[in-house]
Amino acid sequence: MEKIRLDNTRVPLHYQIAEYLEDMVRRGELRIDDRIPPEENLAKAFGVSRTTVRRALEHLDAKSLITRKQGKGTYWTDDVRALTREKLAGLNKQIFSVSEKTAVKFISKGVEYGSREVCRYLDVDESAEFIVFRRVRWAGEEPMSYTINYLPAHFGRAITKDHLRRMTMLETLESVLGIRLGTIEHEVEITRATDDIAEKLAINVRDPVLTIKTSVSDKSGRPVEIVWTYFAENKYKFRVVLD
Amino acid sequence: MEKIRLDNTRVPLHYQIAEYLEDMVRRGELRIDDRIPPEENLAKAFGVSRTTVRRALEHLDAKSLITRKQGKGTYWTDDVRALTREKLAGLNKQIFSVSEKTAVKFISKGVEYGSREVCRYLDVDESAEFIVFRRVRWAGEEPMSYTINYLPAHFGRAITKDHLRRMTMLETLESVLGIRLGTIEHEVEITRATDDIAEKLAINVRDPVLTIKTSVSDKSGRPVEIVWTYFAENKYKFRVVLD
DNA sequence: AAAAATTGTATAAATGTCTGTACAACAATA
DNA sequence: TATTGTTGTACAGACATTTATACAATTTTT
Numbered sequence: 001m002e003k004i005r006l007d008n009t010r011v012p013l014h015y016q017i018a019e020y021l022e023d024m025v026r027r028g029e030l031r032i033d034d035r036i037p038p039e040e041n042l043a044k045a046f047g048v049s050r051t052t053v054r055r056a057l058e059h060l061d062a063k064s065l066i067t068r069k070q071g072k073g074t075y076w077t078d079d080v081r082a083l084t085r086e087k088l089a090g091l092n093k094q095i096f097s098v099s100e101k102t103a104v105k106f107i108s109k110g111v112e113y114g115s116r117e118v119c120r121y122l123d124v125d126e127s128a129e130f131i132v133f134r135r136v137r138w139a140g141e142e143p144m145s146y147t148i149n150y151l152p153a154h155f156g157r158a159i160t161k162d163h164l165r166r167m168t169m170l171e172t173l174e175s176v177l178g179i180r181l182g183t184i185e186h187e188v189e190i191t192r193a194t195d196d197i198a199e200k201l202a203i204n205v206r207d208p209v210l211t212i213k214t215s216v217s218d219k220s221g222r223p224v225e226i227v228w229t230y231f232a233e234n235k236y237k238f239r240v241v242l243d
Numbered sequence: 244m245e246k247i248r249l250d251n252t253r254v255p256l257h258y259q260i261a262e263y264l265e266d267m268v269r270r271g272e273l274r275i276d277d278r279i280p281p282e283e284n285l286a287k288a289f290g291v292s293r294t295t296v297r298r299a300l301e302h303l304d305a306k307s308l309i310t311r312k313q314g315k316g317t318y319w320t321d322d323v324r325a326l327t328r329e330k331l332a333g334l335n336k337q338i339f340s341v342s343e344k345t346a347v348k349f350i351s352k353g354v355e356y357g358s359r360e361v362c363r364y365l366d367v368d369e370s371a372e373f374i375v376f377r378r379v380r381w382a383g384e385e386p387m388s389y390t391i392n393y394l395p396a397h398f399g400r401a402i403t404k405d406h407l408r409r410m411t412m413l414e415t416l417e418s419v420l421g422i423r424l425g426t427i428e429h430e431v432e433i434t435r436a437t438d439d440i441a442e443k444l445a446i447n448v449r450d451p452v453l454t455i456k457t458s459v460s461d462k463s464g465r466p467v468e469i470v471w472t473y474f475a476e477n478k479y480k481f482r483v484v485l486d
Numbered sequence: 487a488a489a490a491a492t493t494g495t496a497t498a499a500a501t502g503t504c505t506g507t508a509c510a511a512c513a514a515t516a
Numbered sequence: 517t518a519t520t521g522t523t524g525t526a527c528a529g530a531c532a533t534t535t536a537t538a539c540a541a542t543t544t545t546t
Contacts, residue, residue: 004438006448012533015253016449023435023449038492049535054493070493071542186483188431190453190476192266195247205249206259206266208451208476210433231433233451238431240483255503281522292505297523313523314512 004045013048017056020046022065025080026234034081036066036074106161107134107200111153118150121215122223131156135164136200139236146200146230155179155224170216173224180219186240187213193230201232208233247288256291260299263289265308268323269477277324279309279317349404350377350443354396361393364458365466374399376407379443382479389443389473398422398467413459416467423462429483430456436473444475451476 006016021036037045042053057074060066068074112132119126133149133156149169151159155177163172173179191211198205210231216224231238249259264279280288285296300317303309311317355375362369376392376399392412394402398420406415416422434454441448453474459467474481 002438004448005441010255010258011253011449014533019435020449023437026434027437040492051536052534055533057493068493069543071491071544073492073543184485186485188453188481188483189479190433190451190474191269192262194266194270195245198248205247206254206263208433210431210453233433236432240429240431240485242427242429242483242485257503283522294506295504298503300523311523312513314514314521316513316522 002045003047006046006048013046013052014055014059017042017046017048017053018059021056021060025065025076034076036076038073103138104164105136105138106164107136109133109156109159109161114150118226121226122150122152124152129153131159133159133164133169142235143201144231144236146197148228149225150227151225169225169227173216179224181224182217182219182221184217185215187215188238191230197230201230203232210236210238212238245288246290249289249291256289256295257298257302260285260289260291260296261302264299264303268308268319277319279319281316346381347407348379348381349407350379352376352399352402352404357393361469364469365393365395367395372396374402376402376412378407385478386444387474387479389440391471392468393470394468412468412470416459422467424467425460425462425464427460428458430458431481434473440473444473446475453479453481455481 004020006013006020036042036057039050039053039057042056043050046053057066057068061068064077065080066074067077110132111129113126114122114124114128114130116126118130119128122130130150131153133147133151135147135149136143137145137147155173158177159169159172163176167175170181170184174181189211190208192206193201193203193209195205197203197209198207201209203209210233212227212229212231214227214229216227218224247263249256249263279285279300282293282296282300285299286293289296300309300311304311307320308323309317310320353375354372356369357365357367357371357373359369361373362371365373373393374396376390376394378390378392379386380388380390398416401420402412402415406419410418413424413427417424432454433451435449436444436446436452438448440446440452441450444452446452453476455472455474457470457472459470461467
């Protein structure tokens with residue numbers, strides 16, 4: 001095993017090591033014999049003591065990802081091996097396409113003031129009111145994404161919870177308000193979960209979240225809405241197809 | 244200040260708190276007077292002791308983000324205030340559009356075997372060889388993205404380091420190999436930095452990275468290449484415009 | 487059967503994290 | 517001036533993290 005530099009001083013080493021090994025599974029990087037190198041070797045590779053490696057392995061053991069046998073060695077469990085063999089990375093990752101329909105839980109429709117960024121994009125005064133929709137998309141038992149739409153009051157007022165139960169926001173804008181949609185721009189980045197986001201996505205505060213800011217304008221270039229969508233790590237992919 | 248649930252047990256609380264407060268700046272969430280609540284209040288809001296809050300503030304102090312005055316209070320420094328006032332979140336975040344040209348450092352061109360995923364997409368046998376290009380895009384002094392292209396050997400062989408100095412890979416495919424490009428699909432997700440990625444992007448192992456898997460096929464639907472692009476957190480945004 | 491490889495157990499010590507408590511020093515306010 | 521609010525300093529104790537060392541128990545190899 002090659003040398004691996006763990007240089008994040010914040011997270012305790014035994015967690016980092018456990019997570020690093022788990023990542024290897026996700027990336028489909030397991031050796032053919034599915035064996036995990038002996039503790040001494042791991043200790044050398046990560047530059048830590050054997051005691052620390054053992055703690056890391058205990059974490060994986062507790063999650064039933066590995067089995068250890070005295071005198072023999074440490075191996076990935078059958079479950080893990082099957083997982084990497086058959087479907088790599090994407091097993092329990094569902095893919096979210098822009099237009100996809102899934103179960104949507106309506107959180108709130110409200111009147112709020114917008115941040116500077118919202119006001120600037122929608123080209124209104126900072127004292128203006130916006131209609132703000134908050135929704136969480138669910139895929140089965142798990143929250144998948146959290147969406148916050150900001151619309152100028154004159155657009156937003158006409159849109160009801162009921163519209164959004166049957167249509168996407170973009171469809172509603174077109175059919176209910178008769179807006180002819182123009183450019184849609186996505187800006188994708190990693191941010192950290194706020195208290196609010198963490199709660200909605202059932203993750204921890206400050207966990208990394210895939211954040212997509214979507215700016216929608218109509219055919220004549222006038223801004224229509226600005227949307228933030230948040231995805232939890234390791235659960236879903238965001239897919240865009242260009243022709 | 245409302246109550247904030249820090250529930251990540253791995254990272255020491257004083258780091259989490261410091262980072263949470265720093266995030267507030269990034270999100271442009273500062274109060275009008277730019278004052279940071281007194282230590283007692285912070286301690287209550289985060290549910291920790293004052294000692295721990297003080298350690299968090301020491302981190303911010305060390306980074307010159309705050310000034311503290313005995314008897315008076317704790318305030319964001321002028322730098323931070325200017326930053327949030329003028330340009331919110333995006334100040335030192337550059338935006339990377341799909342076609343953008345920046346300084347590219349060529350790392351390697353090599354012959355490798357592909358993972359199952361690569362083989363499956365490019366529709367070849369697992370024993371087949373691929374031409375693999377590794378490049379790092381720089382924006383000034385900082386690495387911006389790390390790209391790994393997998394091409395079937397018959398395409399890749401004809402492409403040289405020199406082509407890629409003057410053109411993007413897509414332009415090269417079109418002009419040098421005469422390929423008529425069809426669909427381009429992006430899959431976006433958060434992954435964690437491997438040793439290799441961490442080195443190229445000058446970040447730590449297991450830091451979150453914005454990962455984009457791009458699959459390119461030609462007009463008749465035949466797969467042409469598969470590409471992974473990695474972005475470090477907090478440095479760059481990835482932008483996609485749809486019409 | 488003996489040796490080597492590997493995991494399991496135990497313990498001591500240094501350092502890091504966090505709480506709780508107490509009081510000192512400085513600044514604003516009544 | 518006295519009170520209140522706020523940051524600065526100090527310390528003791530409970531755990532968590534990490535290293536280092538030694539040896540036991542089990543399996544594989546020689």
